[in-house]
Amino acid sequence: MVTLVGIVPMETAPEPLQSVGSLMPLSIVTQGLVHSALGGTLVSTxxxxxxxxxxxxxxxxxxxxxSRGARLARRSSHVSIVGAAPAAA
Known part of the structure; x- marks a missing residue:
């Protein structure tokens, strides 16, 4: 879910997206850039x-x-294959 605050106004977004839109990273960065370009203070930055x-x-x-979960899963499946007894021919 991405909100394009500087490109698409948040008022045109659906209500659920508007409620979480200010918490999205792109919204935060856009608001920070706009605020700093308009002479924001150090506190707001x-x-x-x-x-x-x-x-x-x-x-x-x-x-x-x-990644740890994937690595552990791969390691456990590798150990079970390597540690298995050879099949009788």
Whole structure:
């Protein structure tokens, strides 16, 4: 789900998308860029940067958890094949 705040107005989006639109990364970055271009303060820029860093941290945790699960699943299937007794011919 992506919201294009600078390209498509949020008012034209469906109601569920409008309610979560301000939490999406592209919305946060767009609002931060617009605010900094219009002479925003350091406090408002810091809030935008912290929100982006929070998204990055959550994304990294989810990625590491998914890759660890895939790696463990692949390792367990490899061990069961390697450790199996040869079939009688």
């Amino acid at each position: 810091t809030g935008t940067l912290l929100a982006i860093l929070a998204w990055a941290a959550v994304s990294l945790v989810v990625t590491f958890a998914a």
